[in-house]
Amino acid sequence: MLFLQLLVDGLVSGCAIGLVAVSFSLYYSTTRVFHVAHAGIYTLGGYLAWYGAMQGIPFAIACALAVAGAAFAGAVIQRFLYDELERREATPLVMLIASLGALAVLQNGVAMLFTPNILQFPNPWRTRMLDLGIASVSYAQVLVAASGLAAFGALMWMSRRTLLGRRIRAVASNPFLAEITRLGPRSVYLAVMAIASAMAALSGIMVGLDQAMQPYTGVLVLLTATIAVIAGGIGSLTGAFVVAVALSVLQNVALILMPGRWSIAATFALFVVFILVKPEGLFRKR
Amino acid sequence: MTLEVRKLTAGYRNKIVITDVSFELAPGSIMAFFGHNGAGKSTTLKTILGALSPVEGEVWLDGERIDRLPIPERIARGIRYLPDSRGVFPDLTVEENLDVVARMNAADSGARIAVADVLSMLPLLEARRGSYAGTMSGGQQQMLAFGLALLGSPRCILLEEPSVGLQPDLVEMLFGEIRRICAKHAISAILVEHKIASAMAISDHVLIMNNGAVVFDGPPAKARESNFWEFF
Amino acid sequence: MPLRQLRSLAAAVAAAVVSALPGTLAHAQGQPEILIGALLPLTGPAAPVGLEQQQGVQFAVDRANAAGGIRGRKVKAIFEDSQAKPDVALLSFNRLADLENVPVIITAFSSVTLAIAPLATRKKVVLINPAAQSNKLENASPYLFNTIPLVKDETSAITNYLVNSLHKKTAAIVYENVAAGIDGRDDFKKAFEKLGGKVVAEEPVEFGLTNYRPTLLKVAAAKPDVAFIVITQGHPTFVEQAAQVPGFPVGAGTTFVNPLCCYAGSAGWYQSAIKSGIPPELEKEFNTRFGTKSMGFFAREYFNSTNVALKAIDHLLGKGQALNGENLRAAIFEVKKFGSDIANITFDKTNTAARGVDIQQYTADSRKILATEEAK
Numbered sequence: 001m002l003f004l005q006l007l008v009d010g011l012v013s014g015c016a017i018g019l020v021a022v023s024f025s026l027y028y029s030t031t032r033v034f035h036v037a038h039a040g041i042y043t044l045g046g047y048l049a050w051y052g053a054m055q056g057i058p059f060a061i062a063c064a065l066a067v068a069g070a071a072f073a074g075a076v077i078q079r080f081l082y083d084e085l086e087r088r089e090a091t092p093l094v095m096l097i098a099s100l101g102a103l104a105v106l107q108n109g110v111a112m113l114f115t116p117n118i119l120q121f122p123n124p125w126r127t128r129m130l131d132l133g134i135a136s137v138s139y140a141q142v143l144v145a146a147s148g149l150a151a152f153g154a155l156m157w158m159s160r161r162t163l164l165g166r167r168i169r170a171v172a173s174n175p176f177l178a179e180i181t182r183l184g185p186r187s188v189y190l191a192v193m194a195i196a197s198a199m200a201a202l203s204g205i206m207v208g209l210d211q212a213m214q215p216y217t218g219v220l221v222l223l224t225a226t227i228a229v230i231a232g233g234i235g236s237l238t239g240a241f242v243v244a245v246a247l248s249v250l251q252n253v254a255l256i257l258m259p260g261r262w263s264i265a266a267t268f269a270l271f272v273v274f275i276l277v278k279p280e281g282l283f284r285k286r
Numbered sequence: 287m288t289l290e291v292r293k294l295t296a297g298y299r300n301k302i303v304i305t306d307v308s309f310e311l312a313p314g315s316i317m318a319f320f321g322h323n324g325a326g327k328s329t330t331l332k333t334i335l336g337a338l339s340p341v342e343g344e345v346w347l348d349g350e351r352i353d354r355l356p357i358p359e360r361i362a363r364g365i366r367y368l369p370d371s372r373g374v375f376p377d378l379t380v381e382e383n384l385d386v387v388a389r390m391n392a393a394d395s396g397a398r399i400a401v402a403d404v405l406s407m408l409p410l411l412e413a414r415r416g417s418y419a420g421t422m423s424g425g426q427q428q429m430l431a432f433g434l435a436l437l438g439s440p441r442c443i444l445l446e447e448p449s450v451g452l453q454p455d456l457v458e459m460l461f462g463e464i465r466r467i468c469a470k471h472a473i474s475a476i477l478v479e480h481k482i483a484s485a486m487a488i489s490d491h492v493l494i495m496n497n498g499a500v501v502f503d504g505p506p507a508k509a510r511e512s513n514f515w516e517f518f
Numbered sequence: 519m520p521l522r523q524l525r526s527l528a529a530a531v532a533a534a535v536v537s538a539l540p541g542t543l544a545h546a547q548g549q550p551e552i553l554i555g556a557l558l559p560l561t562g563p564a565a566p567v568g569l570e571q572q573q574g575v576q577f578a579v580d581r582a583n584a585a586g587g588i589r590g591r592k593v594k595a596i597f598e599d600s601q602a603k604p605d606v607a608l609l610s611f612n613r614l615a616d617l618e619n620v621p622v623i624i625t626a627f628s629s630v631t632l633a634i635a636p637l638a639t640r641k642k643v644v645l646i647n648p649a650a651q652s653n654k655l656e657n658a659s660p661y662l663f664n665t666i667p668l669v670k671d672e673t674s675a676i677t678n679y680l681v682n683s684l685h686k687k688t689a690a691i692v693y694e695n696v697a698a699g700i701d702g703r704d705d706f707k708k709a710f711e712k713l714g715g716k717v718v719a720e721e722p723v724e725f726g727l728t729n730y731r732p733t734l735l736k737v738a739a740a741k742p743d744v745a746f747i748v749i750t751q752g753h754p755t756f757v758e759q760a761a762q763v764p765g766f767p768v769g770a771g772t773t774f775v776n777p778l779c780c781y782a783g784s785a786g787w788y789q790s791a792i793k794s795g796i797p798p799e800l801e802k803e804f805n806t807r808f809g810t811k812s813m814g815f816f817a818r819e820y821f822n823s824t825n826v827a828l829k830a831i832d833h834l835l836g837k838g839q840a841l842n843g844e845n846l847r848a849a850i851f852e853v854k855k856f857g858s859d860i861a862n863i864t865f866d867k868t869n870t871a872a873r874g875v876d877i878q879q880y881t882a883d884s885r886k887i888l889a890t891e892e893a894k
Contacts, residue, residue, distance in 0.1 A: 002739040009731050116563045118728065118752045127758050138762055166378060166386040173377035173420075180335065180367050181387045181434060182358045211728040212755040220727065235377075252732045260721040260733055261695060 001134065003256060008135040010252030014245030015148025016203045021225035021232070021240040022152055023199035029235040030172040030192045033082055034092070036099040038200055039218035040106025045070040045201020046208035047114045047215075053121050063205055067198045074197025077102050078190050103219075111215040120212045140210035147206050151199050152241050158195075159237065168192055172235070224248075227271055232283050239283030247271075287346075288313045288474040289334070289442045294343035296333040302341060303329040304498040311442065311491070314472040316465065318479060318489035318506070326498040327478045331444045334476075335367045336360045348441060361391070364441025370450050373431025376420025380411055380430055383419055384437065391438035398471065399440070404433040407467055425456035432460065436467065443468075443475045449484065457481060461488050486510070549591040552841065554579075554827055555614035555623035555643075556595055557630065559602035564627070567816055571626055571649070572597060573808050574820025580807070582828050589835045593828065596620065604633035615641045621843045622827045624820065628652035628698075635659035642843040644850070648823035649816060651773070653701060656870055661847055664870040665823045665863050666792055669698075670705045672772045675875035675891045676790035677709035680770055683877075683889065684788075686743040690719035690767070692733060693748040699725075702748030702774065710746075718742050728755045734763045744788075745769045753777035757784045776815070778880070785882045793874035793890060794818055794861045822860040829856060864893060 020042060027035050048069045052062025081098055090098070126140040137145075159165035171178040171188045178185045204218065225240075228247055232239025247267060254263040289311040297303035304326035311317055321327050332338045334345055336357040345353040352360050375383050384401045405412040410429055414422060419430055428448055435443050445464070449457040465488040468475050479485035486492065492509040494502035502512055556575045559568035579595045587593060596618050598610035607630040614620050615637070623643055625631045628650040635658035638645045645662040647655060651669045655662065680686045689710055693699035699722070707717050719740035721733045730752075737745055745767045749756060753775065760766045761783030769778065769787040776791070778784050796813055804813040804821075813821075827846075834841060834849040856863040863871040872893035878885045 002735055005735055006732060009735070013729060111563075118755065120754055120758075127762065129762055136762070136764075163386065163389055166382050167390070169377050170375040170383075170386050173375045174372055176369070177373060177375060177434075180357060180361060182361050182390050183386065184358070184390070211759070212752060214726060214728065214752075217726055217728065220724075255732050255736050260723075260736065263732075264724070 003253065005135040006252040006255060007249060008132070008137060009141075010249035011245060012137060012141045012145045013207075013252070014248030015145045015152075016207045017221060017224050017228065017248055018241040018244035019148045019151055019199050019203035020221055021228040021244040022155060022237050023196035023203075024222065024225055025229045025232070025234070025237055025240040026155070026168075026199075027192055027196040028229065030168055031082070031189050032092070034096050034099065035082075035193075035196075036096065036222070037077060037102035037106060038196065039222035040103045040110075041070050041074050041197045042200040042204035042221060043110055043213070043215055043218040044073055044106055044204070045197075046204035046213045047110050047119075048201075049205040050119055050121055050208060050213060051114065053123060059121075059123050059209075063202075066205055067201050070201030070204075071194040071198040073106075074193045075190055078193035082193075083186065083189070107215045107218070114215075116215055118212045118214050119208075121209050123209070126209050138210060140206070144206040144210050147202055151202055152237075155195070155199065156237065164188075164191060227268070231271060231274055231281055233281030236281070236283035239281060243282060287311065288315075288348060289476075290344075290346040291330070291334065292344045292346070294330065294333060294340055294345065296329055296338050296340045296343070298329075298338070302498070304333070304495070307343070307495070307498075307500055309493055309500065309503055311474045311476065313474060314469055315490040316468055316475045316477060316488055317491040317493055318477050318482075318485040319493050319495070320479070320482060320485075321495035325495040327495060328446065329498075330495070331367065331446060331476065331478065334442075334444060335365060364439055366435040366440045366443040368431050368435050368443065368445045368448060370447040374419040374427050374434065377418065379416050379418055380422075381415045383430060383434060384411075387434050388437045399436050399438065401437070404436055407436070408433050408463060424451040425453065425460070428452060428456075428460060429463075432464065436471075436473075440471075440473050443473060445475060445477050445479075447478055447480065449479060449481045457484055461485070464488060551592045551594045552588055552831060553618055553620045554593065554595050554824070554831075555618065555620035556597050556625075557600050557607055557610050557614065557623055557634070558597060558626050559630075560597065560599040562601040562603070564602035568600075568602070568626060570814055570816040571820040573804075573810075574648075574817040574822075575624055575824045577804055577807060577817070578821045578824035578828065582825075588828060588832050591835075595824075600626065600630050602627045602630060604629050607634055608637070611637055615643050621831075621841055621846045622646060624648065624823060624827070626650065628655060631655060631662065632658055635662050638662060638843075642847075644827070644843045644846045646823050646827055648819040652698070653705070656868075660869065661843060662869055663826075663850060663865065665826055665861075666819060666871065667873055667875065668870060669702055669772065670709075671870075672790050672792065672875055673702065673705040674709045676770060676772060676788065676877060677706060677713060677715075678891065679790075679877045679889060680744055680746075680788065681710065681713040681715055684744075686715065688716050688718045688742045688744075690721065690737040690740050690742040690745045691717060691748070692721050692723060692730075692737060692745055694725050694750055695722035696725045696750075698750055698774070699748045702772070706746045706748070723749060723756075725751070728752050730756050730759045731763070734760050734766055738763050738765045738767070741765070742767050747771040747775050747778065750774055754781065757781045760784070773815075779878075779885050780880060780883050782882045784880050787880045788888075789878045789880070789885070791876045791878055792861075793876045794822070795859060797859045800859065818860055822858055822863070825858060826850075826856045826863060829853060862893075 024038050045066050048066035049062045052065055053059055081102060085095055085098055128139045129136050130142060167183050167188050170183055171185045175185050224247060225244060228244035229240045232243035251263055251267045254266055287310045291307060291309050294307040295305050307330055319327050333340050340353050344351055347363055384404060388401045408429055411433055461484055477485050486506045489506055492506050558571050559565055575595050579593050582593045598614055600607035600610055611634040614623055624646045631647050631650050632654055638661045639659045647664045649666055653668050653670050655664050656668055691703050691706060693703040719737055721736055723730050723733050747769050757778055772790050775789055796818055801813045830846055830849040830853055833853050834845050839845045850865055854865055861873055865871060874893050875891045876887045877889045879888050
């Protein structure tokens with residue numbers, strides 16, 4: 001069944017994009033910085049894990065190390081770039097340009113260290129197939145979906161149930177009050193950046209495992225993710241995730257109705273119409 | 287004295303707003319702080335809070351000089367600030383608002399007021415525990431903002447126009463709570479307020495500013511007799 | 519300053535001045551060197567390819583010099599970097615043509631070659647293109663010689679084989695949504711339909727993306743006899759994902775899809791390849807010289823094409839004519855047939871070489887040649 005297989009593939013890819021969307025949304029709604037370099041962190045995560053796997057490190061450990069490495073890289077960007085610029089009261093435009101600069105450094109750094117070629121993970125089990133009855137998916141696709149849903153669930157739980165989660169929501173909704181009630185906005189920003197980077201890296205690793213990696217693919221993923229963030233309603237994590245999955249499914253399933261060269265254009269046209277009709281997004285916050 | 291402001295001169299980038307402001311605040315006393323817009327009330331409060339640095343002068347809290355400390359250090363020592371709006375975290379429930387502030391301020395030596403105390407002092411909040419702060423009325427939000435300021439070990443609360451947007455009966459109720467709680471816990475307060483009669487009713491002390499300088503400093507009874515009305 | 523130091527300083531200055539002079543002056547006593555230019559992507563993303571091409575050119579020059587040069591004159595290759603970018607290439611071309619006065623430049627990449635072709639016509643500099651295959655190169659300049667058949671020639675060879683020998687009647691096209699992929703799609707469609715075949719699906723994949731699944735699923739659902747593939751990157755991933763799609767048809771393509779070979783997932787697929795060979799002792803010599811494991815496609819083609827230029831220069835000097843682009847162009851047509859152990863290249867009235875095309879079939883770990891379509 002072509003339709004079901006496309007649907008399932010769309011759901012799987014959607015989980016990966018959803019993770020990027022949710023983490024981007026988390027960071028943006030907390031700091032109001034349009035962190036384009038997030039795409040570079042996504043890429044960096046995949047390459048770090050690949051490097052670990054090539055050294056013969058078991059995949060799970062390579063993955064954990066890469067996630068930690070990406071979180072650290074994100075924290076460095078926060079501490080030594082965004083924090084410094086904010087201290088100097090930089091405008092949002094300056095922050096965006098700085099972020100683009102960080103993106104260029106990350107992408108080209110990755111290309112220099114690991115070659116600009118398309119790279120694949122060496123683990124042979126990743127292409128094995130699992131028959132779900134209505135469709136079949138590779139083991140790697142199972143990991144993409146499972147890690148995406150698990151990380152999203154963990155983030156939602158963290159956001160609702162833990163002190164850090166409450167601090168993050170508090171800082172996002174009223175930074176001045178957070179400062180004068182000693183919630184420590186700076187350390188919250190740092191933590192949010194580390195968490196968001198870890199999530200983006202996880203997505204980059206799993207997609208790399210399932211497909212392959214290139215230094216410059218992250219930007220396209222981030223573009224789709226950003227659209228999901230806006231259409232889902234800025235500040236709504238659930239909205240970002242749900243719309244990302246929906247977009248991905250739509251892009252896949254649209255192929256039944258039209259030639260592939262139109263499907264991306266059609267999806268984005270639909271998005272433009274959607275924004276015109278409902279500019280506040282699907283899951284607007286109060 | 288709880289709070290001592292000595293010869294304070296402060297302002298923004300290239301503009302001095304207040305000059306030579308001095309006053310003292312006894313433990314548990316409430317000071318009504320009047321003056322027309324631009325007189326320098328907010329600048330004074332923000333300098334005490336630490337959002338602005340003084341050009342000259344000193345701020346002392348319980349015998350410790352605090353005017354060089356960063357904001358969080360002053361909060362830790364008992365300064366509290368209630369902004370005229372947005373004094374709550376709208377995306378958190380009442381309970382989460384109180385919980386996150388209480389836990390982040392729990393380490394202060396001798397934290398005296400916990401979430402449970404605030405809820406019992408302000409029963410209105412108890413009734414709305416699960417509501418998102420952003421969905422509540424202005425009065426309820428102001429009550430919650432006051433509750434947040436009480437958490438930990440407050441010594442001196444700076445209130446900026448707490449009555450803005452509130453119905454008159456709510457203003458009386460809020461001011462009544464402020465008076466009662468401050469007296470009970472020996473907390474001093476500075477009340478910047480346009481509702482002069484309501485503010486005077488709960489104050490022990492009145493300070494009037496004009497053009498960045500203090501023009502009256504004395505008890506309410508004396509203030510009523512004075513000719514400070516000419517400044518409004 | 520002591521006299522000895524002064525003297526050695528003067529000597530050093532003199533040496534620097536002499537070495538800075540143009541080659542013709544420095545070597546005034548002997549015969550002047552023969553200079554040939556090579557405009558290759560030596561830095562940037564295409565650098566791995568460019569460096570292999572450079573080795574091919576240098577190998578031919580070294581062998582010519584080891585054999586005593588061309589009619590007693592040493593050969594020297596001057597390399598300029600194009601970064602595979604047309605704008606950079608234009609500046610580099612001018613340096614080679616105006617400063618070094620080379621009669622011939624060996625090029626790389628369709629976009630670069632097309633950009634400098636008009637200048638080559640105007641300045642009468644011969645261009646030799648050993649590897650780029652855009653159809654537009656056919657008539658880009660009377661001074662441009664393509665030593666490799668263009669995409670349409672190769673496509674028509676594999677299409678003939680698919681229709682006439684394998685009796686494929688329906689085809690789906692998977693193409694990369696960029697100029698090369700779109701041209702390849704159009705060439706195949708034209709050739710396939712001309713032979714009576716029917717194209718049942720045309721599906722693009724986006725350059726830079728590695729998720730081919732939706733496209734592959736749609737191709738499989740169209741149930742064609744063969745899938746014609748025009749992609750220039752991501753080949754292993756493509757094979758991997760094609761293998762995961764039940765009912766995906768046998769694949770076929772041109773030199774573009776060379777890296778699809780030799781995976782379990784692509785066993786049985788077909789590919790055309792420009793016919794070329796390499797004697798083992800020559801490859802061994804190359805490997806010793808450059809420390810490589812094999813002499814790749816680009817090294818071979820650039821080596822062979824450099825030899826084409828050198829042979830034409832030899833012919834020209836033999837006739838006692840002046841070594842310039844205009845005479846060299848005529849000499850190439852006079853020599854006409856450039857045979858070697860690597861390939862037989864013929865310039866018969868056109869500037870594009872007629873060469874044999876091999877039809878290969880993949881196995882899980884190698885490729886075998888099924889047929890050869892000889893040059894017409």
